[in-house]
Amino acid sequence: MNTVKKRLLSPAIIAILLIGFTNPVFSTDDPLPSWNDGPAKQAIIAFVKDTTDQASPKFVPPEERIAAFDQDGTLWVEHPMYTQVTYCLERVPAVVKAKPELKNVQPFKTVLSGNREAMAKFTMKDLEKILAATLTGMTVDEFNAEVKKWMETAKDGRWKRPYTELIYKPMLEVMQYLRANGYKTYVVTGGGQDFVRVYSEKVYGIPPEQVVGTAGGTKYGYAKDGKPILTKEPKLLLNDNDAGKPEGIHLMIGRRPYAAFGNSSGDRQMLEYTKAGEGIRLSMLVLHDDAKREYAYGPAEGLPPTKVGAFTQALYDEAKKQGWVVISMKKDWKRIFAFEP
C-alpha cells in the first residue's frame, strides 16, 4: 500500500497532476466522463480543441467565445410539465389568499380544485391569467424570495427530488468544459428570465446576467418608506422562443454564439443563427429517446409528439441538412443525473 502511494506521488506524477489541474486544455483527464464515446462527444471535444488552438485556422479569440444553452429539455427535465408552470400553479393558493376575490373566478377556481384533468384543458388565455397573477404585481425582491423558497421545498413527482437536482449531468460537464476553455456560457430559455436567474448561479454556475429568457417589464417606483423598488409588470418585453431566441441573444448579448444547444422547435432559429456564423460553429440538439431513464418523445424513433418540447420530424430533417449534431440521451449519455450511481 505504502509502495503504491509512494509511486503515485513521484515528482513526475505530481507534475502531471499539476498540469492537469491548471491547464484543462491539455489534461489527459476525460472532460466529459458522463458521455459515451460517439459522434456527439467527439464533436464537442473537436470544437473546443479547434477553437482554442492558436495555431488552428478555426481559432476563436477568447472574448468572442459565447455558448448558448436552452434550459427546458436541454439542461433539465421538461416533462410532464415545465417546472415554471408547476411553480405558477402551486403559487395560486397563496395568490388567492392575498386576493380572496379570485377564489370563485376561473381559471383559479379549477387550480384550487386540484382537478388535473380540467387543468390539462386550460387554454393559452387561462394560462396567461395564471402567469400574470403569479409572476407579476410583486417587487423583484419579493419574487426572487418566493421562487427561492419554492425551489428549496418543491419536488418532482417521479423522482421525488427537488427540480434543481433534475439537471442533466452530461450537459453540466459540457458547460464546465466550455468555461474551462474560456467560453462564456449563457442560458437562453423560453422560460422566465427572472425565474431562472434565481437558481442559475447555484445550479449551472451561470450568473444572473448571463441568463436570457422571456422577460416582462418592470416599473420603477418608491415604497412607503421612500426606498426605490422595481415592480414586475404584466407587459411582455421579450418572448424568448423561436425567432425570439436570436433576437433575444442580440438584445442581451450582442454577439452571435459559437455554440448552441437546444432540444425543440423553439430552438430552431437559435441553432440556425449560431451555425450560420463565420468560421466553425457548433449546433446540437438533445433527442429524448430514453423512456427508461428519462422520457421518450420526438420523431427519431417514431415517438409520440408531446405538448412540450416538440422535436418534430421537420426539425430532425433540418438538423441533418444543416450539420447540427443530434445527441441521443439513450446512446450518448452514460448517466443522466448526478444522483445516479
Next chain:
Amino acid sequence: MNTVKKRLLSPAIIAILLIGFTNPVFSTDDPLPSWNDGPAKQAIIAFVKDTTDQASPKFVPPEERIAAFDQDGTLWVEHPMYTQVTYCLERVPAVVKAKPELKNVQPFKTVLSGNREAMAKFTMKDLEKILAATLTGMTVDEFNAEVKKWMETAKDGRWKRPYTELIYKPMLEVMQYLRANGYKTYVVTGGGQDFVRVYSEKVYGIPPEQVVGTAGGTKYGYAKDGKPILTKEPKLLLNDNDAGKPEGIHLMIGRRPYAAFGNSSGDRQMLEYTKAGEGIRLSMLVLHDDAKREYAYGPAEGLPPTKVGAFTQALYDEAKKQGWVVISMKKDWKRIFAFEP
C-alpha cells in the same frame, strides 16, 4: 547606464514588479493618477478597499461586484451635441442617396441643406424620423460596419479628433481600477445600445454584452441566399433614460450595482437605486464646471442650463441629501483627456 539597468532588474525589484502586476490591490502605485487628491478620489479608493477586504463588514463577494457608468457626459464629451445624434445627421446623405424619394421631404431636406440654425429647431418628432431612418431598416451587421467606419473618420469640431479620443481619462482609470478589483463594469447609457457596443470594447475595455442602452427590436429573417439575418426595427424595447435605467439594469443584468456614475437628471433613478441597496454603495455625479478644459453647464456655480445633460439644481440637492459624491471636473481632474500632456 548599464549599472542603472542592472540595479533596476535586481531580483528584489523584479519580485516587487511581479507583485505589482499580478496583484493590483496591494500595489503602492496610485490607481487614479489623473485625479487630484480630494473627497471624490478618496471616496472611490475607500469604496474599493472596503468592498474587497474580506475582513471588512462591507466586503462584497466578487460575483456581486457590478459597476454602472452612464456614457454621455460621464465617460465622454456630450457637447455641443450627443455624438450619436451627430452620427445620425451625418448619415442622412447616404440614406437619401439610397432612398432618393426622401430628398425633398422634411426633416431630411433641412439636414441636407446644412442649415444648422434650422436643425437646432427640430422637434422631437423630426429627430425621431431621422433616428428611424439612420438607425433601423438595415441588418445588424450592416449597422455595425457603418458605425465602425464613421467612428474611424468623423471628428469633433473643437478638438479636431475622433470622438473616441474624447474619453475622460480619469473615468477610464476608475473603470480599470474597479475591474482590477473584481468589478464587472457596465455602460448604462441613454444612447443606443447597438451604437455603443460597436466601440465599447476598444474604447472602454467593456465587451458588447456589458453595454445596456436604449434598445430597439430586431426581426429574424433570411437573406436571399437563405442565410439568417437580424434586421433592426423601428420598435422601442427599452428607453434607457430616467426610470428606464434601473429597469434596464434589471432586464439586462439582473443585479443591483454597487457603484454607479452619472452626470444628469437622466441618471437620477440609477443613482438612487444603486445607493439604496444594502451595505456600502457608491453613487457619483460628474459636474461639468470646467469651461476652459471642457465645458461648463449645471447649477453648482450658477452655470446655464443646457439642452443636453441637464444637471439641475434639484439633482444637486438630491446628491447632497442622499450622500452621492459630486465630481468637479475642474477641481478633481488633473487632466481630462489622454492626449493632453
